[in-house]
Amino acid sequence: MSAEVKSIPMFMALVRRDVKLAWSQGGGAMLALGFFFVAVSLFPFGVGPAPQVLARIAPGVIWVVALLAAVISLDRLYQADYEDGSLDDLMLSPIGPIGISAAKVLAHWLSTTLPLALLAPAMGVLMNLPDQAYGTLILSLLVGTPALSLIGSVGAALTVAVRRGGVLMLLLILPLYVPTLIFGVGAVDAAMSLTDPLPHMALLAATTLIALVVGLFASAAALKLALE
Amino acid sequence: MSAEVKSIPMFMALVRRDVKLAWSQGGGAMLALGFFFVAVSLFPFGVGPAPQVLARIAPGVIWVVALLAAVISLDRLYQADYEDGSLDDLMLSPIGPIGISAAKVLAHWLSTTLPLALLAPAMGVLMNLPDQAYGTLILSLLVGTPALSLIGSVGAALTVAVRRGGVLMLLLILPLYVPTLIFGVGAVDAAMSLTDPLPHMALLAATTLIALVVGLFASAAALKLALE
Amino acid sequence: MHRFANPAQFNRLADAILPWATGAFVLLLGAGLYYAFFDSPPDYQQGESVRVMYIHVPAAWMAMFTYMVMAVASFTALVWRHPLALLAGRAAAPIGAVFTALALITGMLWGKPMWGTYWVWDGRLTSVLVLLFLYLGYMALWQAIDEEEKAGRAASILALVGVVNIPIIKFSVDWWSTLHQPASVMRLDGPTIDGSMLMPLLLMAGAYQAYFAVVFLWRMKLEINRRKLAVARQVSMHAPVGAE
Amino acid sequence: MGNDLMCRRGGRIVFDGLKFEASAGDFICLRGSNGSGKSTFLRTVCGFLPQAHGRLVWSVGGDESDHLPTEHFIQSGHQNGLKPNFSLRDNASFFVSLASGETVSHQDMRAAAAVFDLEHLLEDSVQYFSSGQRHRAALMRFALVRRQVWLMDEPTVGLDAANREALGQLIANHVAHGGIVIAATHDPLGVEGLELNMDDFQPKITVADEAWL
Amino acid sequence: MGNDLMCRRGGRIVFDGLKFEASAGDFICLRGSNGSGKSTFLRTVCGFLPQAHGRLVWSVGGDESDHLPTEHFIQSGHQNGLKPNFSLRDNASFFVSLASGETVSHQDMRAAAAVFDLEHLLEDSVQYFSSGQRHRAALMRFALVRRQVWLMDEPTVGLDAANREALGQLIANHVAHGGIVIAATHDPLGVEGLELNMDDFQPKITVADEAWL
Numbered sequence A, B: 001m002s003a004e005v006k007s008i009p010m011f012m013a014l015v016r017r018d019v020k021l022a023w024s025q026g027g028g029a030m031l032a033l034g035f036f037f038v039a040v041s042l043f044p045f046g047v048g049p050a051p052q053v054l055a056r057i058a059p060g061v062i063w064v065v066a067l068l069a070a071v072i073s074l075d076r077l078y079q080a081d082y083e084d085g086s087l088d089d090l091m092l093s094p095i096g097p098i099g100i101s102a103a104k105v106l107a108h109w110l111s112t113t114l115p116l117a118l119l120a121p122a123m124g125v126l127m128n129l130p131d132q133a134y135g136t137l138i139l140s141l142l143v144g145t146p147a148l149s150l151i152g153s154v155g156a157a158l159t160v161a162v163r164r165g166g167v168l169m170l171l172l173i174l175p176l177y178v179p180t181l182i183f184g185v186g187a188v189d190a191a192m193s194l195t196d197p198l199p200h201m202a203l204l205a206a207t208t209l210i211a212l213v214v215g216l217f218a219s220a221a222a223l224k225l226a227l228e
Numbered sequence C: 001m002h003r004f005a006n007p008a009q010f011n012r013l014a015d016a017i018l019p020w021a022t023g024a025f026v027l028l029l030g031a032g033l034y035y036a037f038f039d040s041p042p043d044y045q046q047g048e049s050v051r052v053m054y055i056h057v058p059a060a061w062m063a064m065f066t067y068m069v070m071a072v073a074s075f076t077a078l079v080w081r082h083p084l085a086l087l088a089g090r091a092a093a094p095i096g097a098v099f100t101a102l103a104l105i106t107g108m109l110w111g112k113p114m115w116g117t118y119w120v121w122d123g124r125l126t127s128v129l130v131l132l133f134l135y136l137g138y139m140a141l142w143q144a145i146d147e148e149e150k151a152g153r154a155a156s157i158l159a160l161v162g163v164v165n166i167p168i169i170k171f172s173v174d175w176w177s178t179l180h181q182p183a184s185v186m187r188l189d190g191p192t193i194d195g196s197m198l199m200p201l202l203l204m205a206g207a208y209q210a211y212f213a214v215v216f217l218w219r220m221k222l223e224i225n226r227r228k229l230a231v232a233r234q235v236s237m238h239a240p241v242g243a244e
Numbered sequence D, E: 001m002g003n004d005l006m007c008r009r010g011g012r013i014v015f016d017g018l019k020f021e022a023s024a025g026d027f028i029c030l031r032g033s034n035g036s037g038k039s040t041f042l043r044t045v046c047g048f049l050p051q052a053h054g055r056l057v058w059s060v061g062g063d064e065s066d067h068l069p070t071e072h073f074i075q076s077g078h079q080n081g082l083k084p085n086f087s088l089r090d091n092a093s094f095f096v097s098l099a100s101g102e103t104v105s106h107q108d109m110r111a112a113a114a115v116f117d118l119e120h121l122l123e124d125s126v127q128y129f130s131s132g133q134r135h136r137a138a139l140m141r142f143a144l145v146r147r148q149v150w151l152m153d154e155p156t157v158g159l160d161a162a163n164r165e166a167l168g169q170l171i172a173n174h175v176a177h178g179g180i181v182i183a184a185t186h187d188p189l190g191v192e193g194l195e196l197n198m199d200d201f202q203p204k205i206t207v208a209d210e211a212w213l
């Protein structure tokens, strides 16, 4: 019986647990969604309700806030498990550090960033986003959000040993989010102005792929360090 | 020796401790400031660098992000003390629940929201805010931010017993922040368009006063409840 | 105080009122709808769309009224530790949320023809939206804390904090001159609305009141029974554990 | 001092019919199996939890009152109330200034630290303490602040033999000077006193009929 | 199995020159005052902390290796690794599926819970447990998953007398069936075994010259 075959159910169990935790009372997913919803709906108050101004800034605001919501929920990706001791148990499971971070990132994406992408059209309505941009908005978020989870995972793992490493994580990962943000907003802006969003999308997808490779290895290394 | 006289040094000790904690490694103040800085500077990436668009939305963006930064740091205003047991010790101190929430709100304002107000002009530069609005921006934040700390304190105290009550707190307090936001942005917008910001400022100050009265009592009641 | 605390007594009282309230609701609603949609003139400015008023205005009134019921119940619960008052607040909240949502939705639908937009961020609309969030927050707090009494008292504190919002809703139109209509019925110097419109409006308002009474009493009874059931379940779950 | 107490948590009755009395110089050792309500009892005495039934009476200098003024007692619970980022000295001096509004002299601080052999750790940040060191740091409060009534929840947890003995002596000493100590523990403390076994006060009917009232 | 181990934490040497050997059927009771390095030692054996010096050798079925594959051991530390929002059953079944990839039968679950008398709490959410109940819930893992080597850090904390006895029996039983148990504790466990006193391995010079290397 090879170790790989045996690890699949463990991997799935971890993903399931994390999704369940994220959605259980006080979990991070609700927080991120609530933050996303509330923060976007504050902008019309702040900026004023002029429809064309709102529309002009809609893609930027939605992407920036989605990104901030992801950061907020990533803050405790490993921290909670570290504090209650279950990170020890995870690290002793046969799936190993890479498996753990892959499972946790997948769970985070499924439970938190994916719902953000699905909620985005509603935010588009609040921000008076033109009709032609909705498809691209969702698509760009679907393609781009895994990069948010992956990059965030590195920051979360690096700061896990630092109590309330929040700032540190913010400063570490937000610069790394900039490419994703630029390409994501670029795609939606292109769709809004009826030009071709494809080049932006391609770059966005490339960013996500790079994040996949680098993110998992870096997270795993950082996690091992955290327990020392 | 009256209880009031004796309580003053205790009150000051609590304020000092909380300010020190907020600024110690991984404290909430750095996180809030970092968040404020990074989130505002993402907007030019998200919205695009057109100066007149940025200027148009600058007061709104700065106020909304300051508000979100305050919320993030308020999340654990009482939670941290609750989790490590020091809330028990605080509640047994002679200063009583109202004194505790007053001290903690004061410390939060001094350590976190006040620096936000002072950092705001720098964010104004990033967002291309017109020169005539800087004074009003700082002033509106100085007058309005105590309300953020006070209202937030109620939410934080109500959700302290809820594990990771973050979402709930968001849902509870952000609607209550809306008046502060509207009057604050209104003042800055008025200054920007060279009209009189005074009526907005007066309303903002009134909101803060109401928050002072309601906030402290409600926080104290909620704190007592939390320990049950 | 505790004479009314007795749930059995409350149940008896509720059973006595319920049929009357239900009857009143049916009659008032029938009459109100008839007058509103068939026997009242269209407005000279607003045309037929004025008929939204008969749904919108009483809903807005009830949104505020229900909040006050909730707030009074919360106050009673906090000061006198009255368990029935906790349940009263809990029973009222969803009704109030529905009224608020109804006022918002009908207002938005009415706004499109009248103001040319579904939504503006003015004082009245904003404060009603805040009211909806307060209802939701109140219910969410009840949900979030497992220990019922604690949950109820936490929610009560929130309800009392939110009372500040009620005068803002009421007077926002006077404080900031905005798109929304100022008060024309509930004002100190008497209504300024025409009788042909006032009558169906009052009928509808009565119907909403009766509806509130019916659902509120019914939900109270439900809450009481639910508590009894929970207690009974705990008896069966934990009885063998006790160190006899 | 306590009479026919009943306490409820999460709708369940934890203990019922508890009677106890403590006067100056008494040591009460709370015993009972896990979940029997020792911590609940201590938190009720602190005033954090309301008693569902019965009355707690404190008589201080002849006056009777329902609540013991916080100047008279001090407690330590399952959590330690220490800020991991702060040094032990900072934690201790904050505790003193919050409890009494005074600042603690260097000498008193060292004396208090010496009780549980913590002098060499005074300047270290609490986050690097071992579990036992941390618990000792939490117990240091009893040597820092003068209060008549001490409420201790499982004070022996994680202590090595030498420190358990120090704890026993601290308690014995306090009791000998007219203090009152109520301690919940599963370990022997080596101090003579009254035993109060929570297992004796388990509710007969687990859920009272009027529990929901 | 371990040879001349030295371990460093935060630049300080915690213990030095530690030698130990354990084979099937051994129970090693780690003793030592607070801060002597018991927890550090256990975490080193788990592989969380690197040893600064010396070698840990595991021989499984004749093969020698530096790291013990995680399929062979199980540990419980100062924190309990339980999710407070989940019921005990959910916590336990997640632990099993993560450790072994299998699902646990209803019967096995009840049997494991019975070891520390937790059957009636299986459906309750862990956040409402008393401290001892919580600790027992954490110890339940040893009854849930079959592993040869058990590493336990202060397993007796907060347990009442009956459960301490159950713990002693659980350990004795495991050892009798060829298991290896290494437990750090300040309490008597009532199981015969080797004692390893960490106080014997305190570093001679507290700061080694090559500590910074």
Ligand code: HEM
Residues within 6 Å of the ligand: C053, C056, C057, C060, C061, C103, C104, C105, C106, C107, C108, C110, C111, C112, C114, C115, C124, C125, C128, C129, C169, C170, C180, C181, C182, C183, C184, C185, C186
């Ligand atoms: C979402 C949008 C709206 C909201 C939240 C809203 C909310 C309210 C509220 C709370 C009241 C009760 C005020 C009081 O008793 O003083 C009210 C009354 C009223 N509303 Fe609206 N409204 C909305 C849209 C509209 C629109 C579009 C119209 C029509 C132009 C309208 C016409 C009225 C009228 C005529 C009254 C009765 C005023 C009186 O006689 O007291 N509302 N609305």
Ligand SMILES: Nc1ncnc2c1ncn2[C@@H]1O[C@H](COP(=O)(O)OP(=O)(O)OP(=O)(O)O)[C@@H](O)[C@H]1O
Residues within 6 Å of the ligand: A228, D127, D128, D129, D130, D131, D132, D133, D158, E009, E010, E014, E032, E033, E034, E035, E036, E037, E038, E039, E040, E041, E198
């Ligand atoms: N994370 C850390 N960083 C630096 N030093 C640490 C850290 N954790 C513990 N120490 C130090 O290492 C030494 C050994 O600690 P350890 O936790 O192993 O002790 P222990 O024998 O388990 O004590 P106890 O009986 O109190 O649990 C202590 O002096 C402690 O201060």
Ligand SMILES: Nc1ncnc2c1ncn2[C@@H]1O[C@H](COP(=O)(O)OP(=O)(O)OP(=O)(O)O)[C@@H](O)[C@H]1O
Residues within 6 Å of the ligand: C147, D009, D010, D014, D032, D033, D034, D035, D036, D037, D038, D039, D040, D041, D198, E127, E128, E129, E130, E131, E132, E133, E158
């Ligand atoms: N916050 C809570 N909400 C509801 N029930 C609780 C809560 N805390 C504890 N309980 C329950 O109350 C009972 C008594 O708990 P308590 O903590 O007082 O026990 P204890 O005697 O201190 O036990 P231990 O020896 O394990 O510390 C337990 O059955 C526990 O499950």
Ligand SMILES: [Mg+2]
Residues within 6 Å of the ligand: D038, D039, D040, D153, E130, E131, E132
């Ligand atoms: Mg206890």
Ligand SMILES: [Mg+2]
Residues within 6 Å of the ligand: D130, D131, D132, E038, E039, E040, E153
């Ligand atoms: Mg240890």
